[in-house]
Amino acid sequence: MPHNDEPPVTLRIFGKQSRFLREQREMTRRELADLIPYSESLIAMVERGERPPKPGYVDAVDAALGANGVLRVLIPDVAEKHHPAWAEEYVNLQAEALALHVYSTHFLHGLLQTEDYARAVFRSVRPSMDDEEIERSVQARLATQSLLTRKPACRMTFVLEEPVLLRKMGGRAVWEGQLKQLLKLSELHNLQLQIMPLSRETHAGLDGPMALLETPDYHTVGYVEGQQGSYFLTEQHDISEMSHRYGTIRAQALDAEASRAFIQRLLAGESSA
Incomplete structure (x- = not known):
């Protein structure tokens, strides 16, 4: 790769x-x-x-x-495509993935985003995108969400940093709609959602966001995004380290039930502590 x-x-x-x-x-x-x-x-x-x-x-x-x-x-x-040129390969791999494991630190992964949240994300991009470009990007992002209900099902886990949920992208109404969507998605049998609380005193995810994809031929590929592009990791040593790190991150995060309760408290206006 x-x-x-x-x-x-x-x-x-x-x-x-x-x-x-x-x-x-x-x-x-x-x-x-x-x-x-x-x-x-x-x-x-x-x-x-x-x-x-x-x-x-x-x-x-x-x-x-x-x-x-x-x-x-x-x-x-x-001519500009629906996805940035450097992301095309990832989008294609994701659509065919047997399993997907994601650690998010700044904003929600595209598979979890509501339409309004996705629009707010693209409106935050700098240099700015024009309205037509934003709408094309939003629709392209929503199209990837067919993976959530694809058959055979893709096994998915997501670990979200607490600030991802606290940031009210697009305003309060968009934020509340997004939290409700997360609760709905957390009920899918093939998806597990976990929150990494700010109260953690040890943290294995300090190197930043990442994703691990299992391909149809049962190989695992790592994917890392940066400011100006992205890259894949396929060497066994790198994948072993990423898999270990992701496993530790999941162990340090709230479990699925506690994470749902966390989101419900946010919707109720309670403290995120």
Whole structure:
């Protein structure tokens, strides 16, 4: 499994081509930004291959640089997909997983999110996404949730840090709806939900969030997300360490029944202690 910390080749090629055309005209990014309805920072990210350009961006840059369609012809190859390019492989693996084990530290995993919560998450992304892009991303995220009720069932466990539940993403109404959804999901026979309380004095999850997936051929793959991308871990030594760490995290967290009671107390307005 390759590491996905490099931008996709098609985006890098497009970025280099558009930068070459701009520099051939002795134009700075700021000068280009003055000619098109896109920011200098976005231009920089596209030129580095870090952000897929929208068709409108490609049209505007092609016209501003007098490229005569040289960039426009690449739109089918670089157009933005439903998921970030670096996440496509994970989404595909997740859809086929026999088992999925997730440790979340900042926000809920996509499989657990309500539509309103997912929309609030995407609205928090920086650089900002426009409304159309947000809605496409929300619907793509909701589509992955077919895994929850897939047959044969995927065995799933989730450990959530307490602050994940305390953070009122999207406001109180969205937050309450999300907590009710968690209670509903916790009743699924193939899903176990646990909360890691802030009161823990020892903690095996200090290295951050992670996921372990069991593939249809019974291999386990580790997945870690970062600020600018993600990567897979497949070496037996790495998987052994991650599995041990995740097992310890689950042992340190509240059990399923106590976790349900914790969520119910939050909904009732009681202290999270």
